[in-house]
Amino acid sequence: MSLDSHGVLAAVTIAMYVPFLLLSIKIVSKYGIARGDGWVFLLIFCIIRVLGGILLVAAEEVTPVNTSLYIGGYALEASGLSPLLLCTLGLLHSILRTPDGFPRHQRPFRLLQILGTVALILVIIGITDETSSSSSSNLQGNTMRRVGVILFTVLYVMLVGICLYLWTQIRFVMRYRKQLLKAISIALPFLAIRTLYSILSTFSSSSFSLTSTSTTSNTGDLAKFNLFTGEWQIYLVMEMLMEYAIVIIYSVAALLLPLNEDYKSSDLAQDEYPSDRPQY
Numbered sequence: 001m002s003l004d005s006h007g008v009l010a011a012v013t014i015a016m017y018v019p020f021l022l023l024s025i026k027i028v029s030k031y032g033i034a035r036g037d038g039w040v041f042l043l044i045f046c047i048i049r050v051l052g053g054i055l056l057v058a059a060e061e062v063t064p065v066n067t068s069l070y071i072g073g074y075a076l077e078a079s080g081l082s083p084l085l086l087c088t089l090g091l092l093h094s095i096l097r098t099p100d101g102f103p104r105h106q107r108p109f110r111l112l113q114i115l116g117t118v119a120l121i122l123v124i125i126g127i128t129d130e131t132s133s134s135s136s137s138n139l140q141g142n143t144m145r146r147v148g149v150i151l152f153t154v155l156y157v158m159l160v161g162i163c164l165y166l167w168t169q170i171r172f173v174m175r176y177r178k179q180l181l182k183a184i185s186i187a188l189p190f191l192a193i194r195t196l197y198s199i200l201s202t203f204s205s206s207s208f209s210l211t212s213t214s215t216t217s218n219t220g221d222l223a224k225f226n227l228f229t230g231e232w233q234i235y236l237v238m239e240m241l242m243e244y245a246i247v248i249i250y251s252v253a254a255l256l257l258p259l260n261e262d263y264k265s266s267d268l269a270q271d272e273y274p275s276d277r278p279q280y
């Protein structure tokens with residue numbers, strides 16, 4: 001059975017992210033999981049993309065049609081924004097660390113992490129409810145999915161605010177974390193387009209339908225942004241390429257920047273993080 005355009009893109013996704021999956025394992029082993037700098041979410045994202053691609057390719061190859069494979073694959077597709085946002089949040093939090101590695105402002109960042117997790121749970125539960133046979137569950141699921149995407153948007157806006165604030169405090173940021181902040185700033189516009197696509201895709205349909213047979217649930221100008229039945233070119237540009245750009249930027253930063261060196265020199269700590277710094 002030949003793959004359609006979405007199946008081909010799913011296969012391409014697998015080929016794109018298998019190398020970065022291996023690379024992200026190396027990055028996590030380099031910086032560790034316990035530090036919580038966001039790199040583990042980069043690994044989670046790569047896992048989600050590889051698994052999602054496998055499910056979608058399998059869904060088109062298996063006969064008779066197995067709807068569960070499509071649902072699982074597209075659920076992972078819709079969930080991919082969460083680890084990217086949480087990865088960015090963790091990286092921003094790492095910039096606020098002191099030269100001795102002590103994290104600052106843990107409570108607000110933990111609340112934002114909870115916000116992203118809640119949004120992910122709402123999206124997944126919403127998709128599950130929308131694929132049930134109950135009309136009431138479909139309506140409730142659609143609402144939950146949209147609320148989840150709105151929370152993703154709120155989290156992105158907060159990330160931009162944190163990034164702007166850090167730029168106002170740039171002289172108090174440690175040497176290599178200044179470079180990391182530049183990398184995050186470059187990635188944010190790509191993340192903005194990816195977040196926008198999630199909004200447009202979610203509100204393009206009143207139901208999580210895998211077919212284009214419904215004329216009432218997927219109409220209007222937003223129909224072309226639908227994840228399942230929309231134009232694959234838009235999906236390619238606004239989701240796949242934006243995500244890939246972000247992963248490349250973060251991976252290059254993780255490999256090239258000796259971030260751990262910020263903790264090793266007391267002289268650097270005095271120069272880059274002076275004792276009279278404001279307690280922000």
